[in-house]
Structures are given as structure tokens and as C-alpha cells.
Amino acid sequence: MDDPGHRPEFRVLGPFEVRVHDRPLELGGPRIRTLLALLVAHGGRVTAVSALADALWGMDAPPDTHRTVRTYMSRVRRSLAPVATALGAPDLLVTHATGYALRLSPDVLDSREFERLVADARETAADPVTASAKLSRALALWRGDAYEDFAGIPALLAETRRLHGLRLGAIEDRVDADLASGAGEALIGELTALSEQHPGHERLWGQLMTALYRAGRQADALDAFTRARAVLVEEFGLDPSPRLTEIHRRVLDNDPRLLPAGSGPAHPVAERATATAVRNDLPGDIADFAGREAELARLLAVRAGVARTAPTAVVIEAIDGMAGIGKTTLAIHAAHRLAGDYPDARLFLDLHGHTSGQPPVTPAAALDTLLRALGVPAEKIPHDADARAALWRAELAGRSALVVLDNAADAAQVRPLLPGSPGTLLLITSRRRLLDLEPARVLSLDVLPEADAIALFTGIVADDRLADDPDGVREVVELCGHLPLAIRIAAARLRSRPVWTVRHLAGRLRQATRPLAELSAGDRSVAAAFALSYRQLDPARQRMFRLLGLNPGPDVDVPAAAALAGTTAAEAERLLESLVDDHLLQQPVTGRFRFHDLVRQHARTTALAEEPEPARRAALRRLVGFHLHTGHRGSRLLDRQHPPIDVGEPPAGCVPAPLADDAAAMSWFDVNHECVLAARQAAEDAGWDTSVWQLAWTLDNFHYRRGYLQANITSWLAGLAAAERLRDVAVRARAHRRLGLVYGPFGKPAEALHHLNRSLVLTGEIGDTLGQAGVHFVLALHWINEKDDERALGHATSALELYRALGDPKWEARAFSMIGACQSRLGRHREARAQAEAGLALCREREDVYGEADALDSLATIARESGHHGDALGRSREALALWRHLDNTYRQAGTLAAIGDAHRALDECDRARDAWHQAIELYRAHNLHPAADEIEKRSADLGLVRPAEDP
Template identity: 50%
Template sequence: MAKNVPIPREGGNEMDHRIRYRALGPLSVRRAGREVELGWHKQQSVLATLLVEMNRPVPVATIIEAVWHGGQMPRDARNAVQTYVSRLRRLLEPDRGVGWPGRVLVSTGSGYLLRGDPALVDLEMFERHLVGAQKRYQHGDLPAAGTQLDTALRLWQGHPFTGLDGPVVEAQRRRFGDLHLTARELRAQISIDRGRTTEAIAELRDLVAVNPGREHLWALLMLSLYRASRQAEALAVFQDVRRRLADELGIDPGPELRELHERILRGDVGPARSTLTKRFVRRNDLPADVVDFTGRQREVLCVLGDLPDAGHARATGTGAATVQVIDGMAGVGKTALAVHLAHRLAWNYPDAQLYLDLHGHTHGRGPLDSSTALENLLRALSVPAAVIPDGLDGRAALWRAELAARRVLVVLDNAFDTTQVRPLLPGTARCLALVTSRHRLAELEGAGHLSLDPLSPSQASALFARIVGEERAVAERDAVQEVARLCGYLPLAIRNAAVKLRNRPVWTIGYLADRLRDGKRRLAELTTGDRGVAAAFGVSYRNLTTAQQRMFRLLGTCPDRDFDTGTAAALAGVGLETAGALLEDLVDAHMLQEPVPGRYRFLDLMRQYAASLGRGIEPASGQEVLIVPAPRPTSSTS
């Protein structure tokens, strides 16, 4: 859920007009203490889509996809959405005057936004109480942790958005279903720690019946039986789960179950609270989610849909690590998307959420070598420096061993190449690695791959409006669209333009658009502090080979919007095969696009950057003013 944004009032007692939303079960709304009749199924689906993104603008296209999701769509779906929104406004704001703009459900130009206080949404409160319970448990305050868990679980009235369907609500069902299981698992652990073994045994028998592949639940059941002086039953549970895993999956119990079984046999189980505690401290290194994250709904659903179900991955414990690569040109928003996804998925990987910048494309420094990266990751799991091997192979093996029985999410940001990344990947499907890179990393076997394009025009305009302010953007809607176009719909360019405008209150959006229309000045205009578009492109350029750099500069002088291999060969004075290979290298580095087979083109801002370099060529003398590249970095194996 988004951060708190108060609902504007037109007067009256605020408490009388608060709107409460319940989605842990059938969707329901209470206003001024009274239930609101929400109407037709598809009208509720519109509200559900907006509620999931409360205080964030949702494009109409996303609402359409969520409501009809491949079914029979009306001839004018946009008008249908507008009708549903109009009806919802009347239900949520019955006191709104005729012709007055919505204050709870507002138009944003490209879509709609539901304003509200997330503290009045049961989805948000369930998550807050669970987080609070986990923190109190980690600090040893078991009664307070138990109280918060009970408060969270009382909110649960069934699967989220019962009776509704579509990709948005299905994603929420999966996510909150896992959170619900996490909450019940923690409650059972707290019951064991507090000596309430009867309560724990009853809860855990229910949980293992529904989740027979979740080995940690079986371990907790064994421990609770042992604490209740029922050692024989605890050992029988181990034999039962061993047979199940062998018969259904062809695997043996994991390290956690085997170790507990041996300790029960020896009578050396130790203090209750420390028995199943991992050696490392649970850690979250993730950067904060971007406050004004906008768009990318399709990409988010694509990635979430491609990832195996987290519960299934934990149940099987087999197969390769789950790896998702997000690639794209400089400034397209790879890191923002990866971090956003990591926050969405964090609850599926409760043992740790790690982030590491691999500096594959960082100005002024080379890529982090794989051995040093592994040392950083192992230290993040509290592995003592004294036991970390010196060589790359030893560190990679220890990293995989540390993750073998854990559920860890790791964001490997800004990767240079496959050689750098491959040793850092977990070896189990219990874990997830999100990798971002300006290269495609196609050689990573079994990975999912998502190549990011710039934002759509509506998403780009929405991002600009969120940064400069909705009111200011609405007053100059056409200028906003023009600025977004001149920024090439590239998130970094849009963000820099919006920040520059926000810092210059006397400028109008139209004035900014006029400045950006000057093609020779545009890249300079799109610089804020040390975050310039040209500087970001420059890092990618310097990582090209000399031949690739030369082809890139020459293509910047081509007058045609798109071109083929023959044009490139003629410009560079090389053969067709050589030219084709160089063009494909530039496509893989996201310096060129290939919209149709055999035809290539630049994105507008990249064309201007290439042209600025190409102006260093001196046609009269046939000599080139070469830009000396930095040495091409490699991944050290130390």
C-alpha cells in the first residue's frame, strides 16, 4: 500500500466521513459507519484495482485489463470504465455537489486515483500488525508479538476479494495467502516459546495438512511435540514426512528437519527459542521503494506471473534457483522496477532480503569482481570472515550452502555481464535473484528475461505530473504531454525535467517544453546534479569496444530515421557481415533498437547523443577525433 494521504474534506465531522475498506474476504466499504452497496461485479473490480494502488494513479488501460482480462470486452471499454467510476463516486461521495470534481476518486488525465488513509484498509493493517509482530518477536517481547499477531489474524475473513477475479486480485490472493501462512507459522512458534504446546500442536497439525511441502512447519510440529514430552510422536512425525517427500517428490528431508531429528534422538534440543533460530540475523538491505513509482503494471504482472509460486518452490525444494533478469537502456527504470518487485515479493522470502550494486555501469569505477561480491553477500548473512574462503569457487560453494535451506531474495543490481553474475546465483528454488543489467545476459540458463522499453505516453505524463504536482500538470496538460515526448518517455529524462521544473517555480511547463525543443541543448537540459541523461549514456558508450563505438558514432550522422545493414556497412566502410555483427552488439547493449528484423533505429535521445559524438568526425580529412575509451572491464576471479 502507498503512504498515508489524507482524504480532503468539504466540512463536517471528519470521523463521520471516514471510509473504511475491507478486502480480506468479500470486498466491502463502510462510510459514516454504514455499509455501501457496491453494485455490479465489474464495478467492484474497478474499485478493487484502484484500492490495491491506493494513492497511486492507475491508467485506464490497466483498469480495462484488470476488469475484462481477456474476456469479451465492450466496444468502448473506456466509456464503460468511466461509467463505473461515476457510479462509484456517487457511492463514496454522496454529498458531492453536481459538477464538483471528485475528492476521493479523482481523474488524473491518464486514469484514476483512489485517495484514502491506508490505515482504514484491512489489507494494509494486516501487513502492519504482522511486521510489528515480527519486530517484537526478534526483540524477545513474546506477549506483545502474540497480541499483534492475534490482531492481524482477526482481520482475516477469507481470501482477498472473494468473488472477484482477474490478474490484479489473483496477485493479491497469492501474496496475502502467503502472509497469512507466515502469520500463523509465527504464532505457532511463539506458542512453543511460551510453553503453550497444546495450542501450537493443534495449529500446526492444521497447517501441515494444508501445506504438506513446507518443511519448517513439520519441524515446528516435531519441536512442539517434543516440548510436550511426546518424544515418540515427534520422531514419528519425522518418519511420516520423510516418506511423503520420498514418495511424492523423490527427495530427502532438508537440513533443518534432519538436524532437529538428530538432536531429538540425542536429547540435545536446547532452549526452546533458539532451537530453530538460523545462524544469521534476518536482514533487509533493500533500498526504499520509489515513492512516485508509476506505470509498469503490465511488467509487474508479467514477472509475478512468470515466477513459480513461492509456496510450491518451498514445497519441492528442487530445481534451479529462480532468476529474473531485467534489462534495458540507461535510465529506463530497471533498478526502480527491481526494487519495487522486491518489496512486493519480500514476504515470500522471510529469511533475508539482500541488495548489492555490482557497479557494472557506474561512472568512475569498474565492475565489482565476483569474489568480492560473494564476500559482501556472505557477510550480509553474518558468516564470519574467518570461515570465508579466499578463492572464487570456494566462496560460491559456501554461498550456495548457506542458502540451501533458506528463503532469501537477492537483488543483484547493475550487472556487467554473465561471467560476473553466474557465481552469485543461489542454487535452490527456495530463493529468488532479481538481476538488472544494460546487457541482455541471454547466457543465464533458465532465467526469466524482461527487456524494458520507455514508458507509454500516458505513463510518462503521469510520472511527470506526480513529481511536479497534479494541479500544476492539469493546468498545462498539452505541455506535459509535449515534455514527455521530448524526453523520449525515458523515466530518467522525465524525472530530471520534472525536478528541474519543480526547483524553478517561475517556469511554466510550456517554457520548459520550449527549452527542450532545441535538440542541441536537450541533453544538457536533462541534467540534474550528477544524474544526467548524457552521463548515463556515456557509461554505456565507454563499455563498448572500439569498433562498436565507431559504428555507434557513425550511425549518429545518418540522416534516416531507421537504416539497414547495408547503410551501416557503407557508413563504416566494412563488410555486411561485420556491420551486421556490430549492429546486433549495439542492440544487445540497448544502444539501438531493432523494431523489425533487419531494420534498426535509435530512440530519439540516444540518436542525439550519438550525433553529438558523430560531430567529432572530420569528413574533409577523413580523420576521426577518437574518444579514448576506458579499458573494457572484466570480472576478476581473485
Template identity: 45%
Template sequence: MRGTAFSRACTERQWERPAVFLMVYATAAARLGEPPAVTARQFHRWRQPGPPCPQPSAQRVLEEMFGTPLHHLGFDVPEHRRRDTAAPPVAAAVPPPAALRFTVLGPVRVRRGDETLAAGRPQERALLCALLMRRGHTATAQELMDAVWGGKPPGRALATLRTYAFQLRKTLGPRALVSDSGGYALHMPPEALDLVVCEGYEAQARIARAAGELPRARTLLRKALDLWDGEPLGGVPGPYAQAQRARLTEWRLTLLQARLELDLELGHHTAAIVELTALSVEYPLRERLRALQMLALYRGGRQAEALRVYTDTRHLLAEELGVDPGPELTELYQNVLCASPALAHPTVVRRRPPAKDTVPYASPRPAQLPAESADFTGRAALVHRLAEQLPRAQGAVMPVLAVRGLGGVGKTALALRVAHTVRGHFPDGQLYADLLGHRAGPAQPGPARPGAVLAAFLRALGIPAAAVPEGTPERAALYRSTLAGRRVLVLLDNAHDGPQIRPLLPGAPGCAALVTSRARLADLDGARPLDLDVMTPEEALTLFTRAIGEERAEAEPAACRETVAACGFLPLAIRIAAARLSARPAWTVSALAARLADERGRLDELRIGDLTVASCFASAYRRLRPDQARAFRLLALADGPDLSLPVAAELLGRDRHDPDVEPLLDSLVDSGLLESPAPGHYRYHALIRLYARRRAGTDADAAVRGGGDQLLTATPLKNV
């Protein structure tokens, strides 16, 4: 409703009409960036028969809803009406966000002073949980829907989410929960969240322990553990809360274990026995807890019971997992058996300087993983398999998983899904770096330098900038020393080659590395390679349907299948095609499918803004040697889905038995521009073939001037 219409409604006393009230509400909500989330039920009183509501009351109700006078929102409220509603809006009576305190290390609660505010229904608490765990960063609507409902949101999920946000804003105040870029963010000081306070205590305890201040470190860890109040995120439903609950539970156990270690170092073994006995029953497969229990019993003069703990643990591990106890527990058993003097607890605790090989700095837990892709689709079996392999960082070898595939196939999305799935198994943090391995050419600065990445990693791990060494080897050595004894996941995205990656790999077991690259990393020793293929037709159709909406996809199912097939089932191409449709609501899917059916213009159609499918292939093409680039262009001119080695040799003008042909083609396979489904056979992805033929046309003059490419033409060769 425009301001003049509002003024006329005031004059004509039309406030008893529900339609007027609803229109004013919707307009004010839009101007504040808020959806009209209030339902008809909440306006029921305006529809009841009886005397009409007086206008000042209705106006005040609206102003209280939005926390601001209506004339501040652009409505032409008459001057006398402004005086009539001159009472301060509700927002002015709400304490600033600093007065709010939030807890997640137990049931999710909101407190203002001594008052506990209602956190709403379970789904509203799930929304609050997702916002709190982002610590002030904006969460998109899709991310929040995934957090509340997982992969199966209700039909009107977006409208329901906005209603939850509206109710949450009424509880917290309009300044605490803000709308931002289609999503929401919770504005609060860091110390208002008990999780942040707990992390601060842990960081201070690490510093105190490194400085030899063991009693102070123990006190700080006790303060951190006192913040916990039962199961974290208690009573909050949804997959996001469940994943965060598992991570926080694992972290609490790490804090508890660190405090028990200090108890034993300070000679409090008698008190620790009771607690360790209960924990060993609750977590029977935790060898570290069993080791601490054995040590506490031995120092308490109960050697026989300590030996029995080892025997029971060995039998349990054999029955449950079919394995023997690890080296630490076995060595401790031998020391207890022979009453080694090394097990005697210290009699005097003094403040001492850190050892020369100890890093006396705070050890924060970096959490650098970017957000997952909101529309990640398929790959379920692959995610499950990789998520099982990474946490098994036991023994003497640190796992390295290398995901390789052509540009736009979804390597980063897969790696982020796996990393977020297993992050609870790496309680000491997650490091992330985009290595920019796809950059090439004079206009681009090139891949990231390992030394610069190491410096950033060290700072994230708590090393002051002034203490970071100058040379890359020294930085790598300090990096490995800092990670020793910790469980950290390192995600290296868009890697260029092995020499770029090697300095960035942790050196100790317990950590793990996940690497993505367009090139085959054959020179990365010990890495488990994984070639990521394009989507299956069913997965591709699901991704396209999610992007354009089910209603639009169900109206033209055949055109949707034609579109994803024209995209070669490549996730990037599918997302670009869907984005073009979303930006053009008047287009039909059939219209887009018809445009993509023309191979000559298909790559031009797969463009949205600066994002193009061709640019992904161009970066790999620019890195080729001249002989590789020539082969890449010429081989694409053959018609048919498959190329045998003899046919490829003829296309390149080589002898059929030339021994250099196969290594040349294999180098294109390693670069991600060619596929080899079987030994001696090669093929292009459909879109890469189109790009190679385009390069054959645009590079023809230069190639001929160089004395090569006698067959170079943009026309496919039909009968080779």
C-alpha cells in the first residue's frame, strides 16, 4: 500500500477492514526485508464480528511488530496520528544484543540477565542452533532449510522458515536477528556464546601448560568443562544439529582427557581413578582412557588392577574389532609389569620453561572449511566410502586421498561434503587452502606458492607471524611439529602438482589430507587416487530439478532430460543451464534444450555472467606444451565416440607404430582433457570435444604458420 493510500485509509477509518491491515503489514515487511510471515491465524482477531478496532490500536500493533514507527517506513501517517502513537517502539525497550547469552553446550537456551527466554518449538531451536554455530556469519535460506529439515524439507519450507525467523526475532529483538542477502545472521558479541567462552579457556590452558603452569592449566580446563550441562544441543532436531552434537561430544571428551592427564601429572591419581573407571565403562574402546586408568591405578599402589585393565582391554579389542592394543598401551603394560621407575609421578611441580622442541604458543582449533554446496546431489556411496577411509588415521601412515577429475565435475563439492562429514573425527581443527592449480597464462599470477600457504596455516595454528620462519623447508618443519600429536584434517583444493602439495602434508599419524586436482598426481607418494566421473543421468536430472524447481521440471520432463544430456551430465554445465532458466522465468525448458541442441553454439549457451564451461577447459589447455595442444586439437576432429591408438597416430601424422604417440596421449589423460576407458583407447567428454574443435578453428592460422596441423579444420573428419 502506498503512503497516500495509507493516509486515506486513516482518514476514512478503514482499519476495521482486515484487508487494509494485511496490506499495510505486507508492505512494511517488504520494506524491512522481511517476508510476510504472519499467518491468518495471527490476524484472526481482526476478522471477528463486533465493534471495529480503533485505528490507534491497530497502528500501534503494527509498530510494535516491526519495532519502528510506520512513518519511518515511508507511510504518510497524519501528524496527529504520529503524536497519538508517540510511545517508544518495542525495539527501543529491548536490551541490546550484548545482554543476551546463548548456550549450546547443553540444551539450547537464551538468557537475558536472570531470565530464560522461550526458544520456541523444536524446529525454531534448530534454526537458532544453525545461526549460533555460524557465530555471526550469514546463513543462506537453503543452508538453514538443510539444517532444519535435511534433504526432505516440507512443501512450503521457505515460508515456514521465514515464520520461524519472525518468531525468533520477536524473542531476541530486531537488532539481534537480521536479514542479509536472502539469509539470516545472528548479531552477538563472541562472549555471549558459551562455546566461544569454552574455546577461550582451552586456548589459555594450552598456553599455561606449554609454559609449565600445570595447576593453572588444570583450573582453566575445569572452568571449560563446568560450562557443559548435559548433551550438547539437547532437544534440537535435524541432521545439522546431530552432526554438530557428535563433534561437540568428541571435543568435550578431548577436554576431559586433557584435564585427567594434568590430574595425573599433578599427583591427583587417587581422585582420578574413580572418574577414569566410569569413563572406561562408558567408552570401552578408548585406549587413551584405558592407559590413563592403568597409570592412575599403578601410581595408587594397585599394580595388579592396572595389569587387569590391560588384559580386559586386549580381550575386548580382539572380540569387537579383531585387533591388538596399540603401541602406547602395550608399552605401558610392559612398564607396569616390570615396575619401571619411569611411571613414578612427579613429587615436585615447578614452573619451568618450555622444552626447546616445544612450540610455546596457543593452539587454537582452526575451522577453515568453506560451506558445503547447498544443492549437492548424488555421490552418496562415494561420500560414505571416503568418509570411512579418512578417520581411520591409525598406525604409522597418514591417509592422503586425491580426488581427480575434469573441470566442473564437482571435485570441490565432493571434498567439502566428505570433509564436513568427518570433521567430528578431527577435533583439533580443519585447515583449508585453495592452491589455484588451474591458473595458467601470462595474465594470471599462477598457482599458490607452498611457502605462502604454510605461513597462513601456521598463523591459523597459533604461531605468531613474527615466529614464522623465512624458508619453505623451515616452515614445513615447524608445521609438522605443530601438528604432531594432534588430529587435524587438511583440505587442499585445486592442487597443481606433487611438489606444490608435499610441503603442505602433515607428517604424523592422526591427521589426514584430502586433495583435489584436475591433473593426475602420479608423483604424490602414498596417495589413494580417485577419478571422479560425471553424474549419472538420474543424478544429473535430480540436480537440474532442484535448481529450477519441481513444478517447472515436472511440466517438461523430456526437455529436462534433453538439457542435462546436452550438458554432458557435467555438474557445472547443469548449474549454469539451470541458472539461465532461473534468470529467465518466461523461458520454457524446451526453449533452452533447443538452443543446446545446436553443437556449434552450445558452449556459448553454457554461460552465465563471467561463469562459463569453456573457461574451465581453457585453463587446462593453456598449460599444455605445443605438441600436446596440437594433439588435443587434431584428435577432436575425428567423428565417433572412441579413438584407437592407430587412428590417433594417423590423425597426428605419425607412424602407426610410433612409440611416442601413446605417451603423448597419456599426458593428455593425466591433464584431465582426455579419457582412457581401456588400454589403447581414448575419448573426449562431449563438451571438451566441442571446445577442442573450437580451438582447432581459432588456432588454425597460428598452427599452420608454425608448420603443423595439415589437417586442421573445424569440420569433423567422418571416415578416418
């Protein structure tokens, strides 16, 4: 524009208005203004029509809301026409398939200008006068509360709170700059009002205490601390932080460091004391410290280590872990325990590697602070960073010093601060693993064990409510993920609310729509701690973090993560490993990655807020496709006899995992079973019905081998519902048949028969001969289980005839074995043996290992029924070897039960007991308790119950 002084302005830092040529623009009625405010708040991102409608009407939306919203948006476009003309833009309002976005340059929005000025001021923090001027200019843009006209609009609440938080942070930064410039008494009135308005902000209390002390009002400064502590305890359930406690101690000690630079000490006694006292910057110790015995023991063992290594080495301990894990707490606690061994200095410096609203301290600035702490006059500190580092090493030479560097951003920030001579212990804390800090020993913290988590919680609450409900306490710390910060906040909330019970707190955490919102007290928040870690990632890692929050499974491997992000496996592995180093992701075993439960919640919330809906949907499509296509290949490897289904091509960006053979397939399913189940549920939730039934088919062979009957029932019920929605009769018939196969062994014969009869009818309707043969085969199994061998024989014979008509010898062979088993139970042993041996020969000829094992089981049954128990035992052992080769634990259990029967018939009771016990364990492992109970009853009737401890 030719005249930037008259550019259009969108003002949200007060009453909402749009100005053109320095005059307010007439925008229209309240709903038009609300729609425009929402678009402005969303900062160029697309706002869905449904979100706009919800903001206008909530639950009282009129019919055809989408059309009504479009009408209003046309009025918004007309209202903004003068702005577009002034900016030389054809249109500011952009229409998308799902909603609308407002295309604005940042320089026309006062909130963006405010944020820019604040960021610029923080870059000049080393010059407090300049920083204060810039911050004052930024704060002058505020004319009231942000979006003042829209206090009742929930959709604007998050942006309003964000802007108010930034405003308060800028005020605090400006006060710090004023204090650094020498101000004191002039700030008291402003800080008194601010501390009353924001009683949970300890930084304001500390600034007020400093200003009062500088004004010569030491007693008032101490009284301010008393009021701050009372408010923090009573209203927020928090003790004063170590930083505020340290200011209090300095006021008590008349510490000259509270005075402006260059001022004399507050009291002559303080000057003499300062000249002789040991420098001790450590914050106060943690009164309710709990757990960490092993970690603390390692740090305290430094005493012995120093005695051995002092002649040659500096001792450096780098403590890392996720946000809220208790790194600083442990470092301070250990430092106090070790302080007596370091008589020359005990220094503490927050490097602000992860501090909201503050950039990390530069190495040069950190060295300046540390050198001053050692008594080096300001005029003797070099300007050059390397020269400062050399002076720091020289000043430490010959001293016995303990230095705590808290909240390091990375190794590059810390490396210039490393001492060069023995006698110094350096404790460093960081959210990132400082693996490239070569001299350091790394101590990575995990969440607390249950006993320590409970001890921390009970130590903070410290009242009788806990003794009445130990299970509730256990549930609370579990819901907090055993994370110390979360436990501290939950305990503080309970302590500050005497009418709450432990069970009530657990219920709030368990039932909250956004559980992380419950883990917030005052200015302490688990979500805020995670958000800081997230914001310091580069865009690629941020995107991977967000997308992992959409993963419905319990964990993820590299190929699945690559599919989720639509990237290569190499890039996915790089990003995953980097997130592990940032302690935003865990790696419980090599190659698999998972979130801490609370971090998972934060990742999902972040994805919903920042990842566009089409991108979220595409990512989930790729992940579901990955599990479908990998699982489909695996299922085909497990049983090549079944005809495959057509699953099409994988989605773009999805590369299925390679599986070499059936062993690799079983291994993949074993590790990824819960993930595939979660993918099926996600497909069901998304309405992808074809994927739902295809995933049920994909899991079927694995479920049968492992005896996961309940999981198979759940999958096929979902598959049947999906097929009904698709009106696909063939898939409905298949789903009914598989449900009929599973319900029988699960102890529900009526349900099994219902599904099999439905499948028989449906296959007849569509002329599916192969499907009909399969139903008859399963019906034969059903009637065998129901002890009706005549019916079983009839269905087995029908299956054989249909398989012969189709020219399907592999299933013809399995039908032979089935017929043999039925005839044997009917007393036709010779005919039965001939049928089963014919089936066995055909299976061996066609290398059908599954069918061969099945035939051997049938021959064992025939031998047992005809009284040839030695032959039965031999056949069962052959079958067991094949079931183990196939890794089919479900069929192993049945064969082991038969082996036990054979041993019992041969009066080999100990061997019978062992075989039955193995069968029972396998059945119990797969929740097949009716089958296990039957074997236990059999053994109990014969006095062969296995003792609890078998020698």
C-alpha cells in the first residue's frame, strides 16, 4: 500500500473492530461479527461449517444449517469488500470443501503485531532498557480484553486464553526488564494489583518482593512472601517454588544481589557476610521427595568416585527424561545431600532450554552469570564467549565446586560451560538425551514404580482420606501414568479440597473428556509441559508426533509409522529415534515405539487441533491399509488352501511389511495383533466397511491358530455388520460360516448352529458351491462336538461330494478324515480307518501339512475308539509335532488332551497328568475355560489333579 499509516486493521485486543482508512467498518449484525471473529481467530486455517454453526446456535441449530451458514458467509464477504479493495486483493474469504478461511496478512492484525513486538523484545533481553521500551509498545496495543464482545462464545475461549497468557507473560518480561534497569519502588503499585489479579503466578510475587526490598521495605517484602505462600497453599494446593523460596531467603539475608547492578549492599553486615560466605545458589530442597532410591544412590556414589578420579577428571552427570518426570527435583535433592563435599561453591543456573516465553540462555550469557557468581567483577568478564569459557575454567581450577545446570536445551548449549579441572561436580538436567556430551554419564529417568508413586501422592496429601481408600489411591497414580508432575498436581488438588474423596478425584481423571485438563493447578500443567517439548521440535518431528497421536493401536513399528506419515522407512526411523531422544516417545523393545499414556493424549489433542481433517483421514487410511495388506499376505502364508480375497492396491504412501514365510507371518501377527484389532476398530469407526470385513478375514487364520476365539467372534460380528451395510451376500455368508465355526468351541452351540444355517441359506441363494461345501464341513464339526455322529457324517459326506464336484482335492482329502472320525465313533472302525488313511495320503501327496495333522488326529481318534491306545498315542504324537511346526497352539491343546487320554488308558498316570496339564495351560491362556474345565474334571475324577508345585 502507498500509505502504511492508513492500512486496514483487524483489532481483537479489546472490542472487536475492523478499520479502513482509520475508520471503523460497519460489519453487520451479531452473527456476522461472530463468524468474522472466528475466522480471524483461526489465523488462516480452514474453519469447518459445522464449527461455525455450533458457534452460532450450539444445540439449537435450525434445519439446513449449512445453507444458512453459507448465506451468512456471503454477507461476511460483502462486509469485507472495502478491506479487500484497500489491500488490493480480489477476495479475503477463501471457500474450501469443508469450510472457510480468512486470508490476512499478519501486519493487519493487532494480535499478530503484539506477538511480533514481544518476540523482538525478547531477542534484545540483554539490553533491558530497549527490551522494556519494545514490550511497552506491544502492551499499548491492548484496549481491553481480547475478543471482548464474544465472552460467551466457547469456540473463541482457547484463543482468548492464549492471548491473555501472552499478555501476562509480556508484562512479567517488561517488569523484569525494568528491574534489571534499576527500577524498584515505581513498580510496587502495578505489581500489587497484578499479584492480586493473578495469585497463582509466583513470578509476580517474586518481582513484588524484589521491588519492595529495593524500596527499603524489607518487612513488606517478607509479608508478601507470607501472603503468596498462603494463597498458593489454600487456593492451589502448592508450596512456593524453589525460586520464590530463594528470593525470600535473600530478603532475609539482606542479599545485595536483590539490588540493582552497581548498588551497594542493603546493610553493612550483609557486606561482611558476603565477603566471607560460601556462594550457595541451590534452591530449597524438596520436602516431599519420594522414591528414586537407585538413581539417588548412583548420584551420591559420586563421593567415592571423586575420591578416585579427582586427580584426573571432572565428574559430570547428565539427568534426562520426559517433561514432568522429576529431573530437577532429583538433581536439587542430590545436590543438597552432596553440598558438604563441595565447600567452595554450590551454583545453580536455569538454562531455560524448555521454558515458556523465554529463549534458551546462550552459553555466553550463562558464563557471565556463573563468573559473577564466583565473584568475578563485571569489568573483568571478557565479551568473547571463548574467552569467558577459558576464564570460567581458570576460576574453577583448584576449587571444590558443585554446579547444577538445569533445563539444558542440548549438548551445544552446555559444552562451553564444562569445567576443565578436577574437583568440580556438574549435574545437568535436560529433556533431551545429551548423548553427544562425551564426558558425561547419562542417567535417564523413567516414571515412578507404583510403590514410589503412591508414596509421593500420600506424602503430599497427608491426611486420613487416603487410609480409607488405598485402591482409589492406586487408581489415581495409575491415571497419572506414575508421572511425578501429574501426581503432584493431582495430590495438590485433593489436598486443597477437603470435601473431595480419593474416589471422586479418580472419577474426574477417568471420566474427563480431556484428562490432561484435570492435571492443571495454577500455572502448573502437564499439558503445558508437554506443549513446550512439542513446540521445540522441527516441523518434520512435530508432524510425526501429531500423526502418532492418531494411531489407534498400543504401539507402532517403523514400517507402520512410515505408512502413517506417508514417508520412507528410513525417514520414519530417524524421526522416531529422535522423538525417543526428546523423551516424547518410548522404545520398550528394539524397533517398537509407544507413548506414555498422558503424552498420547496430548499428541492426539495436538493432531485434532493442528492437523487438517483430510490429512488426518488420509494418514489413518494409510495405517489401516498397511495392516490390511501386510496381514493379508501373512494370512495367505499361514494357510494357502483357502482361496484369497481381493484387497486391491495399498493406498499411496503405504508400503506393506515384507513377510518371507509362515513363521515370519506368525511372528508379525503375534507382535502386531492388538494393532491390527485397533485398525479394524478404527476402520469401523470411520465407516470403511470393506476394510472392516477384510481385516476380519485377514485375522481369521491367526486367531484360529492361537485359539483367540473371542477376538475372532468380535471381528466377524463387525465384519457381518459391515457386509449387511454393504448388502454383500457373499461376504455375509462367509461371516456367518466363520462365526459358526468359532461359536462351537467357545461353548455356544445354539449361536453356532444359527450362523451355519444362515450361511447355508445364503450360499444357496447365490449358487456358491464352494461356500456350501465349507458350511457342510463346519456343520460336521459342530455335530461332532454335540455328540451327534450320524448328523455329522451326513454333513461330512455332503461336503465330500461338493468338493469332488468342484474338483478340489485338497478339501476332499480333509473331508475324508472327517468322515473317518465320524464312522469310528459310530463303531465302523475298519471303514473309518480306510477313509482317514485315504485322506492322510492325499494330504501328504499335496504337501498339505494342516490337513495331514488333522488326518493324524482323526486316525488317533479311530485307534482310541477301537481300543488300540498305543497306536492312538503314536498318531497323536505325530499330529502334535505338526501342530507345533505350524505354531497352532489351539490345536496343540486338543491333541495334548488326546495324548493324556491315551496315557491314562495305558495306566501311565504321571504322563497323562503332564499332557493334560499342558493342554489346560494352553486353553486357559486363550480364555477357553470350558475346554480347560472339562479336562480338569476328567483328571480330578481319576485323582490326577496336578499339584500346585510339581517337583
